[in-house]
Amino acid sequence: MTTEPMRAVPVPVPDPGPPLDYYLVLPRLDVRDPATTVEGIVVEEFTRHHDLTTTGLDSAGWTPDAGWWSSPALSLGMRTDPEVLARIVPTSRREAEDVYRALGGGQLPDEPLLRTHFLDHQPIATAPPLRLGPAQPPAGFHERRVYRVLFAKDLRAEQVANLRTAWRTPADGTLTSAASGRLDAHGDQLTWDLRRVGHSLAWCLDVTALLRTDATAALGSTLSELTNVLRQHGLIPVTTERFS
Template identity: 40%
Template sequence: MTTEAPLRRATTGTLDYYLLHAAAEDVQPIGLLVEEFVLADDLSATRLRSAGWTAAPVAATGHLGVEPLDGGWWSSAAFARAVRTDRQLRARLAATDRATAEATYHRLGGGALPGDEALRDHFHDDVPLASGAPLRLGTGTDVHRVLFAGELDDRRLERLSRQLRLAAPVDPPATRPGVIGTGRLRVNDTNARWDLQRVGGAWCIDVTSTPPGRDALRWLLRQLTDLARGQGLVPATIDRLG
């Protein structure tokens, strides 16, 4: 795939990695969280799959709200939901890449971090994601919304805006008052634009592609989501709006 991509870095794979800390102020992590969104053919999210690993019994390092409390791998839909609703719990996570996850897992005594397929074997308690009928906004145009949990202070907002290469919003402020800025990209024959937006107290990135190109859109959604994760936002779902 040839691209004119202005994005900061490329991401491979579909798994999201987080370092897990016993407390928000701790420097050294106690484990990992690994997640993956299962996407439908239209690239909307249908399920969130999640598994955590802690090097020692959770009771010895602070209660995480998961069962069992033994060290090792565990999967908890309740924990995955809590990450997206509990600010204090979310502050104990730090998005990371596969290489750092591997090094952390090894340093904490886990050995070699399993590959993606083996990690998926630890996903036992999925979170189903509701997907309503898409809102049709026009022929030949797809709009996908990545909704995030979390907050952006001025510093993180400025950094994310720069990484997303945002310019002034395309739409008039009265039409979409929460839009911070708009980025653009052409991937093969697909023209894409994305808007960083504040909606109902949450952050989202709306991605418009014309004409819809599934491979290009999948790649772009992944890149944009990863950049937002790097600034402390946690993806909650992906909806197809039109």
């Protein structure tokens, strides 16, 4: 009697989800010292409903003297207080690692460990989707969704020009849109427009998805990528709403 050798059973690896968002905190203007260009680091992560709308925000801050601390008040100020907003710079994890090391923190913890510092979840109010545009999708599509991502801070003219180039915005685009783009994938169509809004919230990104497939996961990835592109240009995401 012979037996077959045992085969290793693959162990599913949990999906870590989108990477965390990183920000640098600059000293106040009245105490800014050329030798100390960064005061600390903030790490954030939005929680989302199954339809991709924002339900809450987790965050943690770090400074050399205090270590890691839960930072919901600072995260709120980053989006509502002009003085705090002026001191916040969106950054990448790689740059955050360099700053953390330069400020004496050593090696920046990996993201699962950073999440253990999220002690005070900040809920963000949600509401059923509003209707923006026609109720029915065009012929050939089974669903039409419209999302709006709100951002704080401002963009310089050259940053808008860079976005227009990267997104291949038509030269004859609408007057209400500063930059726009389009993506066709597997029969689904996504279009987006960047606009100025309000007085306290500087910009919004409206994303319209016409779906032929069950593409919620791909749509979520695209929303995340577009949001991160605008973070890289200096904006701070506030919330993601759904309008249809």
